[in-house]
Amino acid sequence: MTQQENTPRMTPADYEYTTLMRLLGVSVSKHLLDEHFTLVWANEYYYEFTGWTKEEYEAKFHNRPDLYYKDDPKGWQELSDAVTQALSAGRSGYKIFSRFRRKNGDFIWVQFSTQFADEYIDGYQVAYTALTNIDDMVRMQREQSVTYESLPGFVAKYRIDRDLNMTLLDGNARFLEYFGDGGGEGDPRRENILETREFLLERREAILAGQPVHFVMQAKSRSGQLLWLQVNASCVDWQEGCPIYLCIFIDITDVTELREMQKRLTQQAEALKDALAVAEQANRAKSDFLSRMSHEIRTPMNAITGMTTIAAAYLDDRARVADCLKKIGYASKHLMTLINDVLDMSKIDAGKMQIAHEAFDLQSVVESLTSILYPQAQAKGLTFTVPLVELTDTLLVGDALRLNQVLLNLLSNAFKFTPEGGSVRMEIRQLWQKRGRVRLRFTVSDTGMGMEQSFMDRLFTPFEQERTAAGQTFGGTGLGMPITKNLVTLMGGAISVKSEPGRGSTFTVELDFDQQEDGAGSRQKRQPALESLKVLIADDDQDSCVHTSLLLQKMGILAQWVLTGAACVEEVRSAHRAGEDYDVCLIDWRMPDLDGVEVTRRVRELVGPDTTIIIITAYDWTAIEPKARAAGANAFLSKPIFASSLYNALLSVAGADTASAGPAAARPDLAGRHVLLVEDNDLNREISTELLQMAGITVDCAGDGQQALDLFLAQGERYDLILMDVQMPVMDGYQATRAIRASGRPGARTVPIVAMTADAFHEDVVRASEAGMNSHLAKPIDPELLYQTLAAAVAGTL
Incomplete structure (x- = not known):
């Protein structure tokens, strides 16, 4: 029999599989196909099934399921026979239903689903087993x-x-x-x-x-x-x-009993029918939900793995790698949002959902959305526009994460149900601004399949999807609209929908936000160098022309605009003949008559190098950049155009220093600090160590709570802070923190200890505080939040 201590560490594939099972709440374990069915590793739900903690299980049964089944020989025989028969028949695994004994002596019915792997440890083949609780079904x-x-x-x-x-x-x-x-x-x-x-x-x-x-x-x-x-x-x-x-x-x-029997029969038959219908509907909903979740999780995972592959192929192209990393970051955030959908629904139902009231820049929210959705629109053959109407201030106070979630849910549905050749539009309109408050209207409309009125009445019911062939094809979690409705309500807003089958849908969300007091980033001071500029805008979208003109007007610049490429060339020609050339031309890449590259070439032939040409586009311009620059383009500007990005672009044209979109927070000075990092996962430890070292921090590492305690007892005075994982072998983070606090060593009660864990619920934060920790950071780690927390910890302000 292979000794547990000789078992190799979990492979990346094991880690990914276990993580997914943890998200779905399924027990998964890895075994050797020896006489004991030796347990190699298991996720936390396996131990929840048994009722024993991991430490108790290892101490009592030594990771040997045959010892665990010692008091249930019949159950062990069933399991052994299933393994033997599957191997003898040359099958790839087996599935059986069996009773499973828990720590308290109770038995529950479970389904064993086991897959034999092409992996061997010390000569024994490996098997993966998932346990599903079917006690309620039985x-x-x-x-x-x-x-x-x-x-x-x-x-x-x-x-x-x-x-x-x-x-x-x-x-x-x-x-x-x-x-x-x-x-x-x-x-x-x-x-x-x-x-x-x-x-x-x-x-x-x-x-x-x-x-x-x-x-x-x-x-x-x-x-x-x-x-x-x-x-x-x-x-x-x-x-x-x-x-x-x-x-x-x-x-x-004997007809004398007929009436009474018929009465009882009708009552009991209806009750049985209703009970069966409810149970079957619940089972179907859960099964469909898990199936859809699997699909939805794989979509951003595909983006992450795909962009990683592209980045690896262009290691010498810093711009390309930076772009890939940016998109990986957006996909990762989308994946986290998706995973949190299930948790959000649970929090909403339990009344635990909290809405933040924090400063954010609407421009960053919109750019995050468009960076994900514009490539999807291009790939699907959709026209995607984001017009901004009378939007003046973008530095707001509210919940940026929940706003992003609401808009992404609405846009994802619009993309999903709009066929090739259709259009999706997200208009952001400022309705009013007064006394430090602003109301915005977000309108997401599409030309897709639309909805029947009967389904619109159930649109915000969890797990509901329209019962059409298209609806079943496109899938989804069935939670997006209920979560969206609840989030909008919690944010003090309102949501409405209009739709007609075959003619598309329009969702309207109205929300109020506070404005930041130091909103200079969205209210730029006038610059004399800019006021002297003469600007021409060429864009087939009239809303974009009006919006950009309004932004320029607030900077003291009077601009002209035209709706076609040909009109742009003609306007430049007329101005040149009159000796009143334009200083800047903002030219849309995609116009119906002439594209931006051709317009640029013709304008450059007319006026030479003196006029600055900036191509504006909602799409990734990297593919056309060489061609556009060869035609005479000087720069590129992404849509939708915000005041700060336009302001900086024009300052650059005028030769002035650019202004940031808002007050940039400087990274705190942490150089020379010494941190003890306690993390049992190799990959997480490598990531955290690199992030800390990038800030000039010296890092010591411990693989579990016991090692952390030993290091602190040996040299605790050198540590300015301890970053403590929670779920670890030998001694977990809570136990290690209590042991450090009670050690009596100098600094034991004052050294800052920060939980850094994937346990992210409110009760986990409370538990960390009760164990003696100063703060809590949820994985995946936001680097800037990490640095700010460390600075606050060493400054004694946590």
């Missing part, structure tokens, strides 16, 4: 069986095909005893079905449509006894397009 089946047996008369469930052939699926004990099991000659069940054939044919359409059926028939028992039966049948399910009928047969040979 209990439901037993309760259904009891209900069947408690109903008066005979109960049976039939499947009826298009030819009205009836297949018995189930029956209570009384039915099977009285009419037999269907085997042998002279089967009374077959004869009874033939007796009802004429009745069934008369009502064929109603039966195949699943409508309730009531009639009286004469039936023969297997002993030959004839009796009259009142038959009440209701469709309770469908199977491959065929109705499944639950039939209850009441013996009315």
Whole structure:
């Protein structure tokens, strides 16, 4: 048998798989196919199944499931037989249902799903096992069986095909005893079905449509006894397009009891039907949800892995690598948002959702969204525009993360349900501004498939999706709209929707925000160098022209605008002939008559090098940059155009220093500080160490809580701060923190200890504080937040 201490560390594939299982709340474990089925590793849900902690399990059973099953030899034999039979048959794994004993002695029903891997450790093949709790399902089946047996008369469930052939699926004990099991000659069940054939044919359409059926028939028992039966049948399910009928047969040979029996029958049949419908709907919803979540998680993961591959192929191209890293960052944030959807729904239901009131720049929110969505629009053949209407200030106070989540949910749906050649538009309009408050209206409209009014009434119900072929094809979690509605409500706003099948949908969200007191980044001072500029705007989107003109006007610049490339060339020609050349031309890349590159070439031929040409585009300009620069373009500006980006571009043209979009927070000076990093995961430890060293911090590392305690006891005076992971082997972060605080060593009670963990719920923050930690950082780590927290910790302000 392989010793546990000789087992290799978890591979990256193991880590990724375990992480996904942790997100889905599924027990997953890795075993050797030896005589003990030795446990190599398991996630936390495995130990929750057993009721033992990891430390208790290892101490008591030494990672040997055969010892765990010592008091349940029957269960161990079932498991052993399943493994042996699967291996002997050359299968890739097995699946069995079995009872599972927990620490308190209770048994629960579970499903073992095991896959044999092409991996060997010390000569033993490796297997991965997922445990699913099916105790509720088994209990439901037993309760259904009891209900069947408690109903008066005979109960049976039939499947009826298009030819009205009836297949018995189930029956209570009384039915099977009285009419037999269907085997042998002279089967009374077959004869009874033939007796009802004429009745069934008369009502064929109603039966195949699943409508309730009531009639009286004469039936023969297997002993030959004839009796009259009142038959009440209701469709309770469908199977491959065929109705499944639950039939209850009441013996009315003695008609004196008929009325009372019919009354009880109706009540119990309806109750059973409702219970079955509710249970089946819940099971379908959960199954569909897990399936959709798997798809949704893989989408940003594909972006992350794809951009990583591209970056590796262009290591010498710093700009390309930087662009890939930026997109990886956006996809990672999207993935985190997706993972948090499930947690958000739980928090909303429990009334624990908190809305932040923090300073943010709307420009950063919009740029984050467009960097994700413009490439998707281009790939899908959609026109995506983000017009800004009368938007003056972008430095706001509110919850940027939740705003981003609301807009991304709406835009993702618009993209999903709009076919190639369609358009998606997100208009941001400033409605009013007064007394330090501003109201914005976000309108997301598309030319997609639209919605029926009946579905719009259920649009904000969890797990609901329109029951159309397109809706089923596109998938989704079914949580986006309910979360969006709840977030908008929590932010004090309102959301409405208009839609028509085949003509698209329009979602409107109105939200109020406070304005930042130091909003200089969105209210630039006038510069004489800018006021002397003469600017021409060429864009086929009139809203963009008006918005850009308004921004220039607030800077003291009067601008002209035209809606076509040809008109731009003609306007430049006229100004040149009059000796009043434009200093700057802002030219859209994509216009219907001439594209921006061709317009640039023609303008450059007319006026030479003196006019600065800036190409404005919503799309990635890297593909056209060489061609555009060869045509004479000087610079590029991304849409949507914000005041700060336009201001900086024009300052650059005027030869002045550019201004930042807002007051940039300087990174705190942490050089020379010494930090003890406690982290058991190699990859996380490498990332954290690099982030700390980038700030000039000296780092010592510990792989678990016990090592951290030993290092602190040996040389605690050298550490300015301890970054403590929580979930670790040997000794977890809470235990290590308590041990350090109680050690009596100088500085033990004052050294700052910051939790750095993926346990990110409010109760985890409380637990960290109770253990003696000063603060809490949730993974994945935001570098700037890490530096700010470290600075506050060493300054004693945490």
